[in-house]
Amino acid sequence: MASVIARANYSFKDRYLLQATFRRDGCSRFGTGNKYANFPSVSAGWIASDEAFMEPVTDVMNYLKIRASYGLTGNYNIGNYRYIAGVSTYNYVLGGSLAPGKGLGNLGNNALTWEETKQLDLGVDIGFLNDRIYLMYDYYNKKVDGLLYQVDIPRASGFSNIYSNIGDYKAWGHEITLQSRNLVGDFKWTTNLNIAFNRNEITKMGTNNTPKGGYSNQEDFNRLAVGEPIGIFMGYVFDGVYMTEEEFNSQPKHASSEIGTVRMKDVSGPNGVPDGIIDNNDRVKIGDPNPDFIYGMTNEFSWKNFDLSILISGQVGGDIINSNYEHTLNIDGCFNVLKKVANRWRSPENPGGGQVPRTKAGTTELFRFNNSSWVYDASYLTIKNITLGYTVPIKPSQYLSKLRVYVTAQQLATFTKYPGMNPEIAMNEDMGWNGLGVDRTTYPVPRTFSIGCNISF
Known part of the structure; x- marks a missing residue:
């Protein structure tokens, strides 16, 4: 990396604020002629509450600042040497003997260059009642051009993909922070609330806007597709089990379907209309891991020498796909399974609960594919954290000035309809975007109780 940066700040009357930044970055991960890029930005602020015309409302609204910024940033996180063809070690048999050699390991792309993000931010800070209530609101809108990712290429080339600047996407949202001093007497109570509404949409994919991912059940649950948010889930729509012969004869079927096997909905066919056949044309969007909004809130209380802090957080909306069902609902006798498998279809006289099909060999594969019954x-x-503390009243001395003891509970309780171990699913870094909202035995956050003390000498 090689970078040059310049910044200029200007303030007039301490209420008109302007900042401009320019940086030029170079990175050896890109090809000749594409290593350097320019990233300027500008921001401005106006403290409107200092204006004379705001004086009539200062008793209620004592502070008002309006902010705006626009700028460009770059991304180079693709690993080293992606722009050049690599050499790998291969073996070959010559004259009955194993001979070591070298061969082309990957294709290079000398046109590879910076992924660029353009972002607009608008915001306002408002203080009410001498800052007893303080509101911060931000709106952002960013567009990513030249997304750095692997684009699929015909395997006839000898390779399956090549790194390229393959796509664009946009993201926008609203972020709100509210701080309030609810009580300010002997009993004090303050609240800090933040909430974020984030949205994104893919606007370009490769050269032909071909969707990527979401084709099979082997760690391929998410899809990137133009017009959709990042990482939607693809799969079949679960429709129960063929319980009787009459039901089997009257319903669409998969190539492996029999009485007692899993039934998926016939959503589409080669011509875009249902055709009575269950196949890959019937795989549709079955979930979206992106939440409607996320939030957090901290309440702090104090009375005499006691203090109490309560932190809660969570999200509303979004989906989780429990990919563990690929194994824990595997009825081929390969794994230990969920208790619900005991209530499977066994015969027309003993059809079970209609959620788990029969175990006949050659008919179980469809049940192991991503489907809507895996989505929650x-x-x-x-309740992330509760801390209760007590400051021991002591007479300060040259050795000891303050003593506080406390008890803390972390991850005290979680309220969710998700039946898995942990609804806080983080994207797997090894899987990249192909892991967003996917539960692959995500380790539960432990509930922890601790006691301690803070001593000032």
Whole structure:
């Protein structure tokens, strides 16, 4: 990396604020002629509450600042040497003997260059009642051009993909922070609330806007597609089990379907209309891991020498796909399974609960594919932390000035309809975007109780 940065700040009457920044970055991960890029930005602020015309309302609204900024940033996180063809070690048999050699390991792309993000931010800070209530609101809108990712290429080339600047996407949202001093007497109570509404949409994919991902059930649950948010889930729509012969004869079928096997909905066919056949044309969007909004709130109380802090957080909306069902609902006798499998279809006389099909060999594969019965609402509320403290009244001395003891409970309770171990699903870094909202035995956050003390000498 090689970078040059310049910044200029200007303030007039301490209420008109302007800042401009320019940086030029170079990175050896890109090809000749594409290593350097320019990233300017500008921001401005106006403290309107200092204006004379605001004086009549200062008793109620004592502070008002309006902010705006626009700028460009770059991304170079693709690993080293992606723009050049690599050499790998290969073996070959010559004359009955194993001979080591070298061969082309990957294709290079000398046109590879910076991924660029353009972002607009608008915001306002408002203080009410001498800052007893303080509101901060931000709106952002950003557009990413030249997304750095691997684009699929015909395998006849000898390779399956090549790194390229393949796509664009946009993201926008609203972020709100509210701080309030609810009580200010002997008993004090303050609240800090933040909430964020974030949205995104893919606007370009490769050269032909071909969707990427979401084609199979082997760690391929998410899809990137133009017009959709990042990482939607693709799969079949679960429709129960063929319980009787009459039901089997009257319903659409998969190539492996029999009485007692899983039934998926016939959503589409080669011509875009249902055709009575269950196949890959019937795989549709079955979930979206992106939440409607996320939130957090901290309440702090104090009375005499006691203090109490309560932190909660959570999200509303979004989906989780429990990919563990690929194994824990595997009825081929390969794994330990969920208790619900005991209520599977066994015969027309003993059809079970209509949720788990029969175990006949050659008919179970479809049940192991991503489907809507694996998808759950990801909404949750967590009591993240509760801390109760007591400051021991002592007479300060040259050795000891303050002593506070406390007890803390972390992850005290989680409220969610998700039946898995942890609704707080983070994207797997090894899987990249192909892991967003996917539960692959995500480790539960432990509930922890602790006691301690703070001593000032």
